[in-house]
Amino acid sequence: MSDDQELRVSKIRNGTVIDHVNGGASMHVLSILGIEGGDGDTVSIVMNVPSDRLGKKDIVKVEDRELSQAEVDVLSLIAPAATINIIRDFEVIEKRRVARPEEVVGVLSCPNPQCITTEDEPVESRFEVLEDGVRCCYCDTIVRDDVAELID
């Protein structure tokens, strides 16, 4: 991280830093992680800063929360280049990359109004992750673009 970015958001003591999020996608990252602000999580976001790799990138810092691999893998749908730094006592103790999961459960909602998962049934949405999109495991609807719009 450059000095310029250091000035924007200070280091965190404990938690997770998600770096190399596609520019502008950080709000979707928060949605996927279920962070809505009401739970009192301390979160810092940097949006659309210059990045050699992505052109523009976002950075999300979530304090006092270490994300699991399953949680970060879901991020691959909208931020495939994201890197995850787990921070303890101001030190990076682990660096991870996101990997595309085979399926994502309970994160996206099916855009097909005729899909049973849109009804009041005790079932979580489940999507198979394709090379270039996702597919509802119940009604088979394929979504290629705008996957972020399916985030609950």
Add this chain to the structure above:
Amino acid sequence: MRHDHIISAKQLSRSDIEEVLDRAAEIARDPTAFRQRHPGALLGLLFFEPSTRTKMSFSASIKRLGGDIVDMGPVEYSSVKKGESLADTVRVVEGYADALVLRHPMEGSAKMASEFVDVPLINGGDGAGQHPTQTLLDLYTIRENAGLDDLSIGIMGDLKYGRTVHSLAHALTNFDASQHFISPESLRLPRNVRYDLHEEGATIREHTALDTVLDSLDVLYVTRIQEERFPEESEYRKVAGEYRIDAETLESTRDDLTVLHPLPRVDEIDHDVDATSHAQYFQQAHNGVPVRMALLDLVLGGESA
């Protein structure tokens, strides 16, 4: 058969299909031999949408195997009307029956319901999704008339919403079949079905007119174009008229062309076709009984006869 639940034609391998069709042929040859095959077996019928053929042929099938039905009856007289979820309904009814048949207007409903029950659940049609037992009787009829390999089949009409089309197209990828899809642009196969057919390496071609392909077909599978799919009645009339066949349409075709239809038809096949040798759609509907008997026999644990 390995599958407890019959949800989608996609789950059926060639050997699964052949096992059902062979058993059905055996039943058709001598139905009386199967009369006491499953005495006392109860089939739970949960039809959330109207049905004539599927419901009646399942009823006939279980009765001809020595069993009986327990029927939820029309939705308006059931606890669904009180707001019960589908998941709860199937969990209750599985206690009353040895297998269930579900027809429901929502896509994916059979898959979801199957996750809540231990008895075999058979998808009797889930919205615009799948209808695997119709497919099995379609395949049976195709095999009887034209054979399933080295087959050239035209599937015409509403390919977008027609669940029988989706199931049949998937199932045919198990065989050496050239599939021709004939429909107006607005009712082409949906993206997910084209994706699967492509993944399976199926040979498919899409057409907007029947006459370009009719002469090359062994089987023409006609489906109904529904008026409610069109915003304007006039547009429906125009489009539907182009995908209608009559005896004259078939005059110059091969003598051995088989015409099928999952029924009910409205006017997409003129009644003057009924008397021709091409018409096999009533036999196709009748084949629902031996085929569903075979399927029930297998899911209820029937050994080789």
